[in-house]
Amino acid sequence: MLATAHAAALVGLDAWPVRVEVESARGPNGFILVGLAEASVRESRVRVRSALFQLGVDLGEYVIVANLAPADLKKTGGAFDLALALATLGAIGEVPPDSLASTLVLGELSLTGAVRPVRGVLPQLLGARRAKIPCAIVPEANGAEAASVEGIEVRVASSLDQVRQHLRGKTPLPLANKKAFSPCFLPGADLSDVKGQHAARRALELAAAGSHHLLMIGPPGGGKTMLARRLPGILPPLAHEEALEVSVVHSVAGILPADSGLLAIRPFRAPHHTVSEAGLVGGGDPPRPGEISLAHLGVLFLDELAEFRRASLEALRQPLEDGILTIARARWRATFPARPLVVAAVNPCPCGHAGDPSGRCRCGADRVRAYRARLSGPLLDRIDLHVQLPPVDVGSLRAASGGECSADVRDRVVMARSIQTDRLRRGEVGVSVNAMLSLREIDRVATPDEAGGALLAAAVDKLGLSARAYAKVLRVARTAADLDGSDGVHVCHIAEAVQARLLDRVAGAESARQELSP
Ligand SMILES: Nc1ncnc2c1ncn2[C@@H]1O[C@H](COP(=O)(O)OP(=O)(O)OP(=O)(O)O)[C@@H](O)[C@H]1O
Ligand SMILES: [Mg+2]
Numbered sequence: 197m198l199a200t201a202h203a204a205a206l207v208g209l210d211a212w213p214v215r216v217e218v219e220s221a222r223g224p225n226g227f228i229l230v231g232l233a234e235a236s237v238r239e240s241r242v243r244v245r246s247a248l249f250q251l252g253v254d255l256g257e258y259v260i261v262a263n264l265a266p267a268d269l270k271k272t273g274g275a276f277d278l279a280l281a282l283a284t285l286g287a288i289g290e291v292p293p294d295s296l297a298s299t300l301v302l303g304e305l306s307l308t309g310a311v312r313p314v315r316g317v318l319p320q321l322l323g324a325r326r327a328k329i330p331c332a333i334v335p336e337a338n339g340a341e342a343a344s345v346e347g348i349e350v351r352v353a354s355s356l357d358q359v360r361q362h363l364r365g366k367t368p369l370p371l372a373n374k375k376a377f378s379p380c381f382l383p384g385a386d387l388s389d390v391k392g393q394h395a396a397r398r399a400l401e402l403a404a405a406g407s408h409h410l411l412m413i414g415p416p417g418g419g420k421t422m423l424a425r426r427l428p429g430i431l432p433p434l435a436h437e438e439a440l441e442v443s444v445v446h447s448v449a450g451i452l453p454a455d456s457g458l459l460a461i462r463p464f465r466a467p468h469h470t471v472s473e474a475g476l477v478g479g480g481d482p483p484r485p486g487e488i489s490l491a492h493l494g495v496l497f498l499d500e501l502a503e504f505r506r507a508s509l510e511a512l513r514q515p516l517e518d519g520i521l522t523i524a525r526a527r528w529r530a531t532f533p534a535r536p537l538v539v540a541a542v543n544p545c546p547c548g549h550a551g552d553p554s555g556r557c558r559c560g561a562d563r564v565r566a567y568r569a570r571l572s573g574p575l576l577d578r579i580d581l582h583v584q585l586p587p588v589d590v591g592s593l594r595a596a597s598g599g600e601c602s603a604d605v606r607d608r609v610v611m612a613r614s615i616q617t618d619r620l621r622r623g624e625v626g627v628s629v630n631a632m633l634s635l636r637e638i639d640r641v642a643t644p645d646e647a648g649g650a651l652l653a654a655a656v657d658k659l660g661l662s663a664r665a666y667a668k669v670l671r672v673a674r675t676a677a678d679l680d681g682s683d684g685v686h687v688c689h690i691a692e693a694v695q696a697r698l699l700d701r702v703a704g705a706e707s708a709r710q711e712l713s714p
Contacts, residue, residue, distance in 0.1 A: 199286025209531025231264030406675030414585025
């Protein structure tokens with residue numbers, strides 16, 4: 197007898213439908229599995245046979261032939277176990293063979309027949325909805341994730357026997373619990389905890405408002421990590437569509453918390469500086485998203501930037517430019533979204549105290565220069581805002597409370613973002629955040645007034661700002677104006693944006709010094 201079940205194979209974030217066809221015949225014991233099944237899928241024969249044995253079904257008297265179609269699509273992982281077991285039950289007449297005709301089945305089996313969670317349930321359910329499959333059976337721990345996909349009936353299973361009873365029409369499987377989506381913010385990480393550091397707080401607000409990447413330079417213990425961790429809390433709350441995009445990436449990576457619906461908090465990823473290139477941008481076969489994609493629509497924090505491998509950082513260039521990352525292999529091409537806000541932190545020198553008025557730095561000019569040279573590079577070119585953090589002064593530390601709370605700053609950020617979205621709606625620009633304004637769009641919406649233009653010209657002249665830095669100053673100035681609710685870009689906005697080109701200013705000052713030295 198022939199029975200079929202629906203499953204899916206993941207390629208990047210896409211789920212491709214897979215038909216699990218099982219044919220059985222009485223005969224010498226055998227279980228043949230075809231259809232480009234990787235080792236992990238081939239092993240599923242052992243799990244299926246053992247799980248069925250626990251139900252009192254002995255395959256010893258059957259020859260089972262299973263086919264995973266289409267045959268040219270590679271199948272990996274344990275998620276085909278449940279579909280294979282159920283189609284086998286259908287093929288030997290233990291459940292009605294057509295009972296699975298309109299149901300997507302996902303789940304890994306233990307040897308005892310327990311149904312284990314699998315990764316990528318969310319995109320696989322979205323794929324099933326596209327393929328007009330009306331029902332799904334998923335592992336219990338994946339229920340809330342699956343139920344966040346509208347328009348498909350999701351039932352959850354914790355054991356193979358439960359599913360058998362359901363398909364026999366005896367005890368229906370419970371429907372998955374749908375969790376209401378309510379965006380929120382990480383508790384216990386509020387900006388009001390941060391004392392002093394006014395320039396850095398303002399830079400954080402500009403970064404959030406215009407989606408500008410940010411570099412913080414400062415001594416150890418000055419609050420760089422503390423500030424970076426508070427950035428997601430001043431970004432606008434996740435919209436439902438955004439939460440879906442972010443959750444799909446986390447689901448494919450297998451890190452969506454068990455029993456959680458859509459992610460409600462913007463991601464914050466802080467990979468260690470020893471992270472490999474693949475860890476940062478993604479890769480592998482099957483392809484997995486890297487940190488840059490896991491931080492999509494959230495924050496990618498590169499702490500101790502000078503310690504990262506140069507090759508890893510350079511691999512970030514293309515995805516940061518395009519907002520998307522494509523990994524191509526001979527047989528497949530996987531695409532992952534990659535639009536995080538990058539925040540990097542670094543000490544000013546190896547000991548971390550260069551520039552400290554107390555003169556405690558003993559690094560020497562050459563060591564400081566060599567250390568800073570590790571920072572120069574294409575990634576820095578993509579960072580709009582540089583801010584220097586001084587050591588926190590005792591007066592600020594003794595103050596009873598820090599500055600404004602995250603909610604107040606977030607209100608201004610949300611207002612500035614809505615001004616940018618309106619500009620997009622009016623057709624003045626083609627992007628929704630200032631950090632992505634093209635040169636032509638900058639001309640249209642960020643041309644400064646006369647005094648601002650004069651200040652900018654002087655900055656270009658004196659500091660030797662490059663054409664790229666010039667455009668960045670105008671993008672940041674546009675954000676400062678949006679935070680002010682100002683239509684025009686004025687001299688104060690240009691001044692603030694020039695101030696935020698710290699590294700260019702340092703480089704400009706150094707080259708000016710060199711020109712002057714005999
Ligand atoms: N501005 C601040 N306001 C209040 N507490 C602070 C501030 N800066 C630092 N601290 C305290 O010092 C601790 C260390 O700060 P943090 O880890 O952010 O420093 P850092 O600049 O990242 O240092 P490093 O360069 O060593 O990584 C914080 O957990 C906090 O308790
Ligand atoms: Mg730190």
